[in-house]
Amino acid sequence: xxxxxxxxxxxxHKAKNFKINASLGHVQRKVIEALYGxxxxxxxxxxxxxxxxxGFKVIFEVGVADGVNFNYLDDLELKRCLKHLKGxxxxxxxxxxxxxxYYKVDNEKGMRPLKFDYQLIRFEFLxxxxxxxxxxxxxxxxxxxxxxxxxxxxxxx
Numbered sequence: 490x491x492x493x494x495x496x497x498x499x500x501x502h503k504a505k506n507f508k509i510n511a512s513l514g515h516v517q518r519k520v521i522e523a524l525y526g527x528x529x530x531x532x533x534x535x536x537x538x539x540x541x542x543x544g545f546k547v548i549f550e551v552g553v554a555d556g557v558n559f560n561y562l563d564d565l566e567l568k569r570c571l572k573h574l575k576g577x578x579x580x581x582x583x584x585x586x587x588x589x590x591y592y593k594v595d596n597e598k599g600m601r602p603l604k605f606d607y608q609l610i611r612f613e614f615l616x617x618x619x620x621x622x623x624x625x626x627x628x629x630x631x632x633x634x635x636x637x638x639x640x641x642x643x644x645x646x
Contacts, residue, residue, distance in 0.1 A: 504621065504622045525551070584610070
């Protein structure tokens with residue numbers, strides 16, 4: 490089923506609730522478009538948080554759920570999701586696989602790759618609430634999960 494990962498974990502590492510004033514369809518469209526816009530985009534860590542250990546680059550890679558698989562959120566998948574949003578009347582949940590690719594910027598050697606983070610993210614749409622849940626699959630967790638949720642919320646809301 491498009492947008493839903495059948496094996497999403499019951500227990501998550503972080504969840505946060507947001508009140509929304511817009512229609513669910515509008516918010517769902519913003520979620521899909523925002524994550525599509527982040528895909529492959531290079532962002533300075535200071536744009537996400539100001540903690541100790543900042544000073545690296547992050548490149549996000551995003552996949553949208555489709556049953557037991559995730560498909561890279563490219564132009565084709567974006568169109569497919571937006572078509573489903575119009576035709577089926579929306580999603581109850583939207584699940585994504587998020588890879589945070591980290592790079593240390595070295596003036597002499599360019600960008601040096603660091604260990605990546607892998608997360609499952611679920612957006613639940615409940616009346617006038619948006620619940621964002623994150624399950625940290627593996628990695629060093631350079632970006633704290635609450636900071637990640639807040640960063641994503643800024644892109645969407």
